[in-house]
Structures are given as C-alpha cells and as structure tokens.
Amino acid sequence: MEVLRRSSVFAAEVLDVFDRSLTEKELVSQSKALCRDYILSRLHQNGLGWSKAELHLSPSKAALADVSLVLLCLGDELECIHPSLYRNVARQLSISVAMENVVPDAFIGVATEIFSTGVTWGKVVSMYAVAGALAVDCVRQGHPTTVHILVDSLGQFVRKFLVPWLKRRGGWAEITKCVLKKDVAPEQRWLSSVIESLKYFLTTLYVYVMKEP
Known part of the structure; x- marks a missing residue:
C-alpha cells in the first residue's frame, strides 16, 4: 500500500511538473505579444504606421517569431477569402470606437461566440483577425489608446478560456503544423467553416453585446 501511495505521489509530481512547463502567465504573455504583432x-x-514602441512590443523570441509569422500567414489567407468580414468591423457591430469600454466588450462578445462550439486553430486565427480589424478601426478614427485595451482584452479572454486548450497542445508552436506545403485542402476547409460561422456572428452580435444584463 505504501509503495502504491508513493507511486501515486510521484506520478502526481511528474504531472505537476509537466503542467508547469507552460504557465498561464507565459501563455497569456505570448498571446498578447502575438496580438501586438498581428495588429x-x-x-x-x-x-x-505605428512603431513597435507605440504598441509596447518587446522583442519576440525566435520560436515565438516563427509562430507570429505563421499566424499572420493564416490570417492573410482567412482575410483574403472573405475580406468584407474583416473590414469596418466596428461598423458591422454598430459600435463607436470613441467609447473605450464598448470596443473590448464587443471583442469579448465576438470571441465568446466564435468559440461557443469549441476551440480550433482556425477559430483562434479568426479571433486575431477580428482584433486586428478593430485595431485598424480605432486608429483610423483617432482612438489609438483603445488598441492597448483591445490587446489586454484578448489576453484576458485567453486566460479565462484558452489556456487549458493551449497547454494540452504544448503551447503556440503547434499552430505551425497548420501550414501545409503540398496539400492545402484541410487548411481551406477550416477557413471556410470559420467564415460561415463569423458571418452569423457579425450580423447578430450587436444585440448580444449590448443587451441588458
């Protein structure tokens, strides 16, 4: 019995060390850095044109820089397939970027709807594309400080909903497997499913976000 108990304790310690290999703080920090890159x-x-200093962007590590490049490439493809979904998002949501509290609330609402049926890398890319589009709306309309709030909101969402999922996949590096050189059909399939879902989200979300609590 004592041997079994010690074995169980050892196994728990091993699992605990494995779980700590990617901490919540690290994953959230990486997610925000990727968001700044994307924006x-x-x-x-x-x-x-903004400088990296204006976005308070610290130099990315080599591994994270590779992830950022892949995320941007997948975002490019997603936005090219249906660019109207990722332009003038604030107008599509019928929100004013002049109200700092409205933009992050709207973003959280969109992200919540995107992941309402589960998490995939395609949906993660879509979330970043929405954040990028909202940031463009904010800066274009003269409210650049809202961009920082938007980045923080993405970090809060990741902390609350996506950290366990990211941990199970060993972190952000797994997204690089989404890039296929010879057969792009699987990638196109998840992009198409995200687009169809997002069409619905953007046409119905304003009521969802602005409804009375």
Missing part, C-alpha cells in the same frame, strides 16, 4: 501588421497594411 502592427494590419496597421501597416492599411497605411497606419
């Missing part, structure tokens, strides 16, 4: 890319694409 910076989208701002530059739209001629809204």
Whole structure:
C-alpha cells in the first residue's frame, strides 16, 4: 500500500511538473505579444504606421517569431477569402470606437461566440483577425489608446478560456503544423467553416453585446 501511495505521489509530481512547463502567465504573455504583432501588421497594411514602441512590443523570441509569422500567414489567407468580414468591423457591430469600454466588450462578445462550439486553430486565427480589424478601426478614427485595451482584452479572454486548450497542445508552436506545403485542402476547409460561422456572428452580435444584463 505504501509503495502504491508513493507511486501515486510521484506520478502526481511528474504531472505537476509537466503542467508547469507552460504557465498561464507565459501563455497569456505570448498571446498578447502575438496580438501586438498581428495588429502592427494590419496597421501597416492599411497605411497606419505605428512603431513597435507605440504598441509596447518587446522583442519576440525566435520560436515565438516563427509562430507570429505563421499566424499572420493564416490570417492573410482567412482575410483574403472573405475580406468584407474583416473590414469596418466596428461598423458591422454598430459600435463607436470613441467609447473605450464598448470596443473590448464587443471583442469579448465576438470571441465568446466564435468559440461557443469549441476551440480550433482556425477559430483562434479568426479571433486575431477580428482584433486586428478593430485595431485598424480605432486608429483610423483617432482612438489609438483603445488598441492597448483591445490587446489586454484578448489576453484576458485567453486566460479565462484558452489556456487549458493551449497547454494540452504544448503551447503556440503547434499552430505551425497548420501550414501545409503540398496539400492545402484541410487548411481551406477550416477557413471556410470559420467564415460561415463569423458571418452569423457579425450580423447578430450587436444585440448580444449590448443587451441588458
């Protein structure tokens, strides 16, 4: 019995060490850094040049830089398939970016709906695309400080809903497996499913976000 007890304790300790290999704090910090990268890319694409300093972006580690590149590539493809979904998102949601508290609430509402039926990498990319589009709306309309609030909101969402999922996959590095050089059909399938879902989300979300508690 004592041997069994010691064995169980040892197993629990091993699992605990494994679980700590990627901490919640690290995953949230990485998620926010990736969001800043994504937003910076989208701002530059739209001629809204910001420096990394303005986004308080610390230099990414090599591994995270690779993940950021893949995330941006997948985002490019997602946005190219149906660009209207990721342009003028604030207008589609009927919200004013002048109200700082409304933008993060709307983003959290969209993210919650996106993941309401489960988590996939395709949905994760979609969440970043929405964040990037909202950041463009904020800067274009003269409210750049809201971008920082948006990044923090994404971090809060990841902490609350996505950290366990990311841990089970060993962190962000797994997203690099979504890039297929020869057969892109699987990637196109998840992109298509995300687009169909997001069409519904953007047409119905304003009522969901702004309804009385």
